[in-house]
Amino acid sequence: xxxxxxxxxxxxxxxxxxxxxxxxxxxxxxxxxxxxxxxxxxxxxxxxxxxxxxxxxxxxxxxxxxxxxxxxxxxxxxxxxxxxxxxxxxxxxxxxxxxxxxxxxxxxxxxxxxxxxxxxxxxxxxxxxxxxxxxxxxxxxxxxxxxxxxxxxxxxxxxxxxxxxxxxxxxxxxxxxxxxxxxxxxxxxxxxxxxxxxxxxxxxxxxxxxxxxxxxxxxxxxxxxxxxxxxxxxxxxxxxxxxxxxxxxxxxxxxxxxxxxxxxxxxxxxxxxxxxxxxxxxxxxxxxxxxxxxxxxxxxxxxxxxxxxxxxxxxxxxxxxxxxxxxxxxxxxxxxxxxxxxxxxxxxxxxxxxxxxxxxxxxxxxxxxxxxxxxxxxxxxxxxxxxxxxxxxxxxxxxxxxxxxxxxxxxxxxxxxxxxxxxxxxxxxxxxxxxxxxxxxx
Numbered sequence: 057x058x059x060x061x062x063x064x065x066x067x068x069x070x071x072x073x074x075x076x077x078x079x080x081x082x083x084x085x086x087x088x089x090x091x092x093x094x095x096x097x098x099x100x101x102x103x104x105x106x107x108x109x110x111x112x113x114x115x116x117x118x119x120x121x122x123x124x125x126x127x128x129x130x131x132x133x134x135x136x137x138x139x140x141x142x143x144x145x146x147x148x149x150x151x152x153x154x155x156x157x158x159x160x161x162x163x164x165x166x167x168x169x170x171x172x173x174x175x176x177x178x179x180x181x182x183x184x185x186x187x188x189x190x191x192x193x194x195x196x197x198x199x200x201x202x203x204x205x206x207x208x209x210x211x212x213x214x215x216x217x218x219x220x221x222x223x224x225x226x227x228x229x230x231x232x233x234x235x236x237x238x239x240x241x242x243x244x245x246x247x248x249x250x251x252x253x254x255x256x257x258x259x260x261x262x263x264x265x266x267x268x269x270x271x272x273x274x275x276x277x278x279x280x281x282x283x284x285x286x287x288x289x290x291x292x293x294x295x296x297x298x299x300x301x302x303x304x305x306x307x308x309x310x311x312x313x314x315x316x317x318x319x320x321x322x323x324x325x326x327x328x329x330x331x332x333x334x335x336x337x338x339x340x341x342x343x344x345x346x347x348x349x350x351x352x353x354x355x356x357x358x359x360x361x362x363x364x365x366x367x368x369x370x371x372x373x374x375x376x377x378x379x380x381x382x383x384x385x386x387x388x389x390x391x392x393x394x395x396x397x398x399x400x401x402x403x404x405x406x407x408x409x410x411x412x413x414x415x416x417x418x419x420x421x422x423x424x425x426x427x428x429x430x431x432x433x434x435x436x437x438x439x440x441x442x443x444x445x446x447x448x449x450x451x452x453x454x455x456x457x458x459x460x461x462x463x464x465x466x467x468x469x470x471x472x473x474x475x476x477x478x479x480x481x482x483x484x485x486x487x488x489x490x491x492x493x494x495x496x497x498x
Contacts, residue, residue: 075102078472078479080451088446089471091483092453096266096299096416096470099326100376107331107372114368123362130368137374138338141308143317147341150354151334151362155298155324156190158335159260162294162320163194164356166258169292169343172350178257181213182247182291184220186461188268189260189296198260201268202461216251218243221278222269224409224420225428225459237275245285258292258320263310266299269458270418270466271411279314292319292343298335299416302326303377304470306387306414313413319343326377332369333360382473389475390414396484397469406495415473420458421465421491430464433457438465440494450486467491 062069074081078101080088090098100107114130121128135149150165152158163181170178183189185200196205197213200220205212219226219240227236248256263279265272286293295318300310304326307313311321320343324335347354360366377383394410394417401407401419408422421441423431431437438454445452458464471483 077101077103078475086449088449088451089479089482089486090451091445091469091471091487092451093326093470093472094330094451095325095453096304096468097325097328098330099303099382099473100329100331100373101472101474102330104329104331104376106376107329107369110372111331111365111369114365118364121364122359123357128362128364128367130364130371131362134367134371134374137371137378138336141378142338143309143311143321145317145319145340145342146321146338148339148344150337150339151367152324152336152358153333153360153363153366154190154335155296155322156192156195157358157361158298158322158324158337159189159195159198159294159296160192161337161356162260162296162322162339163198163258165320165337165339165343165347165354166292166294168355169346170257172346175254177255180216180251180256182216182218182244182251182256182259184261185217186220186222186269186458187217187260187262187265187296189262190298199268200461201457203457204268204461216247218247220265220269220272221274222265222272223275224272224411227275233275234277237278238281240275241278241281241285244282245289248285248289248291253289253291256289256291258294259286260294260296262296262298262300263314264300264305264413264416266416266468267453267455268461270420270455270468271413271416272418273411273413274314279311279316283316286319294318294320294322296322298322298324299470300413302374303383303386303473304414304416305412306383306390308377308383310413327370327373328366329369329373331373332363332366334363334366334370336370377473386414386473389473389480390417392477393417393469393471393475393480393483396480400484400488404491406491412469415469415471415475417469419467419469421467430459433463437494438467441465441467441490444493445486445490448486448489450483450490452487452490 070082221240328334409420438456453468
């Protein structure tokens with residue numbers, strides 16, 4: 057009998073004992089193609105010797121030094137490399153242990169910034185429906201997925217949520233993609249006006265929406281318009297790239313492809329590649345310098361932030377992404393995966409949309425392709441696909457509640473950047489079988 061508190065008490069999970077490239081191996085020797093990188097984490101695959109060597113070397117020299125007293129060489133080097141490649145204006149890196157912590161830090165920094173600027177009335181945060189920003193109370197408050205929020209409602213902060221930029225569901229027949237993008241972005245302007253610009257501290261959004269909606273990219277011009285609106289009203293722009301960043305969409309930072317630079321950006325998952333728990337909140341020099349000139353102290357922190365072994369892992373992963381030309385590979389293999397998915401599912405009666413960027417792809421599963429009607433949630437389609445895929449030896453990331461937190465299903469794919477041609481074929485074949493099994497009439 058296990059004493060581990062599992063994610064799901066009614067699921068008897070196999071024991072993972074090994075990893076090799078794009079595969080995980082359980083205790084009985086079964087191999088699983090990691091088609092989602094866990095949760096878009098394992099960008100370099102499993103068993104990367106350069107990364108593990110970097111961690112071992114760091115542990116031999118220094119395992120831990122509390123950041124209340126010290127900085128460390130790998131933390132300094134990783135911060136320098138991140139800022140060298142970050143969007144314009146970003147200048148300071150605050151290391152944490154994961155995505156939820158990065159978002160929590162961003163929200164608190166935004167608030168403290170305005171307090172130190174002498175604008176304490178700026179306390180309101182605006183986010184989007186069908187977003188996911190993490191599972192701490194602050195991050196869950198920012199997230200807009202009703203299923204995840206429901207039972208914790210009384211504990212959550214008062215955050216405004218506007219409609220997402222979700223062309224498959226919300227673009228009107230007569231609108232061009234650009235017209236829809238502007239209309240979707242203008243919802244932020246309307247919400248700022250409703251709340252009063254002097255009360256709004258920040259707007260947070262995922263450049264490419266991950267877990268809750270399945271790799272939904274923004275409409276053309278959407279984030280440029282968002283940036284304009286934030287600038288007009290003095291609102292900070294926080295971009296959550298915990299899932300879509302660090303090369304996942306084909307550029308190191310996903311927002312590069314939309315031509316915008318945020319005031320604060322959150323990263324994690326692919327930063328450590330699964331080799332160590334690490335994330336980061338990165339802000340502009342102006343935000344940092346405001347704190348530095350005021351109290352001089354960001355009133356936040358966790359014991360393991362800036363952990364030497366974790367930052368050594370992040371440094372090795374980032375050097376691998378940049379040094380092995382993996383961004384170009386993500387673009388190439390991303391297009392190959394998109395083509396394979398379109399060839400197999402482009403006319404599938406129950407696949408309504410195939411979307412995403414780079415090696416971050418989603419399929420929206422529908423009851424009827426023409427009407428776009430979703431399956432009855434009682435069918436538990438996403439759970440069925442996940443179960444059938446896992447049985448077939450494929451790890452993917454299906455989720456329910458795609459449309460409104462209750463209805464709709466999608467499958468998210470985020471394989472390692474090292475995925476090969478044969479593994480793309482294997483992924484598509486096994487996913488096809490899993491969808492067929494899950495949708496088979498009972």
